[in-house]
Amino acid sequence: MAMPGGDQELGSYYVGVDVGTGSVRAALVDQRGILLAFADQPINQWEPQFNHHEQSSEDIWVACCIVTNKVVQGIDLNQIRGLGFDATCSLVVLDKQFHPLPVNHEGDSHRNIIMWLDHRAVNQVHRINETKHSVLQYVGGVMSVEMQAPKLLWLKENLRETCWDKAGHFFDLPDFLSWKATGVTARSLCSLVCKWTYSAEKGWDDSFWKMVGLEDLVADNYSKIGNQVLPPGTCLGNGLTPEAAKDLGLPAGIAVAASLIDAHAGGLGVIGADVRGHGLACEGQPVTSRLAIICGTSSCHMGISKNPIFVPGVWGPYFSAMVPGFWLNEGGQSVTGKLIDHMVQGHAAFPELQAKATARCQSIYAYLNSHLDLIKKTQPVGFLTVDLHVWPDFHGNRSPLADLTLKGMVIGLKLSQDLDDLAILYLATVQAIAFGTRLIIEAMESAGHSISTLFLCGGLGKNPLFVQMHSDITGMPVVLSQEVESVLVGAAILGACASGDFASVQEAMARMSKVGKVVFPRREDKRYYDKKYQVFLKLVEHQKEYASIMKGD
Numbered sequence: 001m002a003m004p005g006g007d008q009e010l011g012s013y014y015v016g017v018d019v020g021t022g023s024v025r026a027a028l029v030d031q032r033g034i035l036l037a038f039a040d041q042p043i044n045q046w047e048p049q050f051n052h053h054e055q056s057s058e059d060i061w062v063a064c065c066i067v068t069n070k071v072v073q074g075i076d077l078n079q080i081r082g083l084g085f086d087a088t089c090s091l092v093v094l095d096k097q098f099h100p101l102p103v104n105h106e107g108d109s110h111r112n113i114i115m116w117l118d119h120r121a122v123n124q125v126h127r128i129n130e131t132k133h134s135v136l137q138y139v140g141g142v143m144s145v146e147m148q149a150p151k152l153l154w155l156k157e158n159l160r161e162t163c164w165d166k167a168g169h170f171f172d173l174p175d176f177l178s179w180k181a182t183g184v185t186a187r188s189l190c191s192l193v194c195k196w197t198y199s200a201e202k203g204w205d206d207s208f209w210k211m212v213g214l215e216d217l218v219a220d221n222y223s224k225i226g227n228q229v230l231p232p233g234t235c236l237g238n239g240l241t242p243e244a245a246k247d248l249g250l251p252a253g254i255a256v257a258a259s260l261i262d263a264h265a266g267g268l269g270v271i272g273a274d275v276r277g278h279g280l281a282c283e284g285q286p287v288t289s290r291l292a293i294i295c296g297t298s299s300c301h302m303g304i305s306k307n308p309i310f311v312p313g314v315w316g317p318y319f320s321a322m323v324p325g326f327w328l329n330e331g332g333q334s335v336t337g338k339l340i341d342h343m344v345q346g347h348a349a350f351p352e353l354q355a356k357a358t359a360r361c362q363s364i365y366a367y368l369n370s371h372l373d374l375i376k377k378t379q380p381v382g383f384l385t386v387d388l389h390v391w392p393d394f395h396g397n398r399s400p401l402a403d404l405t406l407k408g409m410v411i412g413l414k415l416s417q418d419l420d421d422l423a424i425l426y427l428a429t430v431q432a433i434a435f436g437t438r439l440i441i442e443a444m445e446s447a448g449h450s451i452s453t454l455f456l457c458g459g460l461g462k463n464p465l466f467v468q469m470h471s472d473i474t475g476m477p478v479v480l481s482q483e484v485e486s487v488l489v490g491a492a493i494l495g496a497c498a499s500g501d502f503a504s505v506q507e508a509m510a511r512m513s514k515v516g517k518v519v520f521p522r523r524e525d526k527r528y529y530d531k532k533y534q535v536f537l538k539l540v541e542h543q544k545e546y547a548s549i550m551k552g553d
């Protein structure tokens, strides 16, 4: 076996594929974690009715093929040693012959994925939570409507003939991709532990599935949801099948790794970096003092520990679901990038913003950030929201309140609808998301985590205002990676592990993730943000009061 880091190894490459909510990305990555090529491709989403979100596994596979073919253009394919996938934790449904089955009343089998952010199974998740079954301890005490058990129950209760009775395979999207590439139906420990109530130590708990009304899954020994489970990064079967190799433009037989959920791949891509020389509190400290935050359509807060820590309202503790041998707690905010887009695109001044940004060849966010700089006058930008406050749970609260009934709030509206007004509303939204992160960190710390440094990645990591606000509002430094596409580095780390070029995930992480820019908090603004945080906490308190007034006689 070749030695990692040796000169002869500089020519070994790995392909990482990251299936996010809005697009599929691929990268060709070397052993130092450097991206040599990158491609992306948007993917379709359907919202046939409110809170129903669907995708197509065929569309997604086609998009994977487009991007992988692009990133290996012009290179010697013999240099590619491994392939790793990560994806959102959406539910893919196939029949016994592995053909797509409809997850909708229209019977459209092309739409065979219930997306992670789909909230159709509210009634089902309430009943699951009412069981108070012991597996719920390992998802923060309350199961989320975004997990797979309530979605399976919804399918059984609502699409019995057209979907449930015909189904042969229910896959988490990351596992669907590794099956498609290798023909191996083994599931990743990551998916099953985090979204399906599987225990790394005890396996499936029959009594849970029987209690919630899904006893049929137990009866056939979990063959539909997975009875072979492998750690992420394990090499699957005989590697890439000839058919998948042709589709993806990669050599047949290369190592393909057991996958990860996208947030977890982001965690691997950032959390193990060597931080020496950056003046960070986590230098010389255990890796458990680092919190990875993966910010795309949603934000996921990944904290690890040596022993299990039970944080009410924060998913986990999950054993070995991200970094082998460590417990993981995963906090989250269901809509963050999606919320910012929603607020900006829904504003009356959005067409003007688009026209002005286009004229300057800037993204709308770069334009908004420079506009805020223009209107702030002598004060720091963040102070523009002294009388405008947002509660960001427009799609319920994932963590730490674990309350899907919560709604968004905006306090401090005026009659103006101009570009200044849009920019300030955008700023207040970004700040609200950062306050939500502070609330999650406080919950994790009061349960026993000790976090000093944030490692942020995902599409929102490209927004300097978003990064600075997370630093100012949490009071912690934010480390950005040298490679902006850190989630893809995480996927490539999986491919590198599967190839056998690294002895462990930890070793691959340490070699392939690298510190880029570090953003420090502006300590002088702390008092202002502490006051705004007090208001933030009042917002949810008041929202609950309003709900209880309306429920009363």
Ligand SMILES: Nc1ncnc2c1ncn2[C@@H]1O[C@H](COP(=O)(O)OP(=O)(O)O)[C@@H](O)[C@H]1O
Pocket: 019, 020, 021, 022, 023, 295, 296, 297, 298, 336, 337, 338, 340, 341, 363, 365, 366, 458, 459, 460, 462, 463
């Ligand atoms: N250049 C950019 N500047 C500011 N924000 C960005 C930029 N690119 C993407 N975003 C934000 O990131 C979000 C998407 O992040 P991404 O990681 O691509 O999502 P996903 O993985 O869920 O598909 C968008 O909702 C947008 O708000």
Ligand SMILES: O=C(CO)[C@H](O)[C@H](O)COP(=O)(O)O
Pocket: 020, 021, 022, 087, 088, 089, 090, 116, 194, 261, 262, 263, 264, 295, 296, 297, 298, 299, 300, 330, 332
């Ligand atoms: O639940 C999650 C991870 O456990 C993610 O939020 C979900 O997979 C969507 O991710 P993204 O915002 O990157 O599209």
